[in-house]
Amino acid sequence: MDDQARIMQSIGGVSLAGHSVQGGMPLPPPHGHDGTDGDGRKQDIGDILHQIMTITDQSLDEAQAKKHGLNCHRMKPALFSVLCEIKEKTGLSIRGAQEEDPPDPQLMRLDNMLLAEGVAGPEKGGGSAAAAAAAAASGGAADNSIEHSDYRAKLTQIRQIYHTELEKYEQACNEFTTHVMNLLREQSRTRPISPKEIERMVGIIHRKFSSIQMQLKQSTCEAVMILRSRFLDARRKRRNFSKQATEILNEYFYSHLSNPYPSEEAKEELAKKCSITVSQVSNWFGNKRIRYKKNIGKFQEEANLYAAKTAVNAAHAAAAAVQNSQANSPTTPNSGSSGSFSLPNTGDMFLSMQSLNGDSYQGAQVGANVQSQVDTLRHVISQTAGYNDALAGNTMYSPHGLNANGGWQDARTPSSVISPTEGPGSVHSDTSN
DNA sequence: TCACATGATTGTAC
DNA sequence: GTACAATCATGTGA
DSSP states (O other): OHHHHHHHHHHHHHHHTTOOOSTTOOOOOOTTOOSOOHHHHHHHHHHHHHHHHHHTTSOHHHHHHHHHHHHTOTTHHHHHHHHHHHHHHHHHHHHHHOOOOOOOHHHHHHHHHHHHTTSSSSOOSOOHHHHHHHHHHTTOOGGGHHHHHHHHHHHHHHHHHHHHHHHHHHHHHHHHHHHHHHHHHHHTTTSOOOHHHHHHHHHHHHHHHHHHHHHHHHHHHHHHHHHHHHHHHHHHSOOOOOHHHHHHHHHHHHHTTTSOOOOHHHHHHHHHHHTSOHHHHHHHHHHHHHHHHHTHHHHHHHHHHHHHHHHHHHHHHHHHHHHHHHTTOTTSOOOOTTSOOOOTTTOSHHHHHHHHHHOOOOTTHHHHHHHHHHHHHHHHHHHHHHHHHHHHTOOOOOOOSBOTTSSBTTTTOGGGOOOTTOOTTOOOOOOOO
């Protein structure tokens, strides 16, 4: 307000010093001077300068009083007109500079990110969608629920702080804008201020506050990123699979040793059985293949063990099949009571057994089918005996499938590969590779 | 505490 | 996209 008074005083002084008119209205001669005298003009300027220099010493009341005096000055309308003219001229140059700013790409990026992370946007409850997305992205299992809730809680915290700060900024921005607008309105009584100018001023204020907001958004994004990376790091902490899960995986691995590449279906089935994710199954098989290949000797015993186990299971299944065929009830499906896989496309031998029992007998075919089953069963049983011997000390089991280069023979064309437990007539339907 | 086991990640090749 | 190989990081048992 002091500034305004000062300006008004100075401008008032100049105008009084003998400026001309606007709109043909002649300015009356300045009081005390005729306006043509050079010495008088110098004195006017000296007076103005003096006023300017002394204004800082004035109290607010004095300044207000002076302002009031200027407002009531008889020359005020003329002065106002002069100012309007000046304004009109300078306004043109200002207008060019106040182009509409295009949306800031960085701000857009931050907004998008906050939206995607569940910090911004309508959901004020706290980023459960983001947590779920993060979980899905990293193949989360049920055992991550604690980390999930931690993540969610921290994200909620960030979100709350963000919204509180944002509201504060918005409030401050509105208050400041209102304040400036009031000032401008008040000033418009003494100098020409168009609505556009007010709008421009408001725009400037908003831009200033947006830059502050952008800083807030940026730091929020950083906080979310840090939280996210910590969360993912925490997920890196591994837990050993359960004994049962490892057993199931090993059983599959050794029963498909000739081609240990489970299909997607098999992986899904294994994942379900082991209560782990498909990617964990893939990881497990990846690790297993490499480690087996690197140190076959070490895994020999394990291989024997699982081969024997599988063979025993197969023998049980075979016995059941024999009973079925003897009872002439070929449509009875394979019960799978042995605990082996009932996957339709996975097991080497299991598939054989299932196909044996799943066939529909049609009159004359019966005899031949039964004979073929019996042959297969004989083979299976002989295999079983072999593995039992292996357990007893003879190394009956030898690593199948590995070629001279250390890779699995025809690992990617599994159809003709024979697993150590399967019979000659079995079908390999592991089509994963 | 240490050595080994093991699940996960990363870079590369196909 | 998948598999392999190397590596990391943690779990586990002696």
